[in-house]
Amino acid sequence: MTDTARQPLTTGRSAQITRTFNPADIQALHAVSGAPLSQDAVPEALINGLFSSLLGVDLPGQGTNYLKQETEFLQAAPIGEPLTARVEITRLRPEKHLVDLATTCHSPSGALIARGRALVLARDVAGAFA
Template identity: 30%
Template sequence: MMNYFVGQTASFSRTVTETDIVMFAGLSGDYNPVHVDKEYADDTRFGKRIAHGLLTTSFLSRLLGMELPGKGSVYLEQSLKFLKPVFIGDTITASAEILEIDQDRGILRLETICRKQDNTVVLKGEAKMMMPKEGAKI
């Protein structure tokens, strides 16, 4: 088992593009006009199109699955609170910090946060991940 410690952190950044929105809409089937229709979105409280909340959340999946705890880990739980909209062109930094380690069960509890380029928190929550160890009890 890899050596993890409470307070350990990792982060990953990505800029949201028009292509991301279109591909996510196609993959998820979520063609809500607030995401895909400029004219419709211009008349909403946001004033322009917003990214799908779960598109932003998917950056956490990439972070947790590839960085911390990393390859071979498995998502068990994720709580989410969406705080601010994400727009095309925003650079989002997904970060995670280990809050608790259950060695017996091979499970990590992590704080998860996504921030815009100006450090505005757009999403926060907690995740539980099975550590990448063969034979971990779940």
């Protein structure tokens, strides 16, 4: 993750995180949610969790309210491979405190695992808008 919490929000700004999920992560998800156990692929919920983490911790950061997420999963993400999730600001609506972001997740080879968009309310993020 990058240290973006103190920078103003601007179109084109981005943040990313890389995470490798292992069988214990899939088991933990199953234990708390009842999601099906997978032997081959990272569950979609864990991939979306990467986006959620970026939005709530990094960009826009603490105080962000997650309003909407649309994700298209293009291929399975193998367990044990590092996945890189990225969010990028595509539109700012300061009068409504809304931030639109593109979301992507790639494998180490650069293959696109998932893509989509998120809409967040950044009202509580102090000094968020430039």
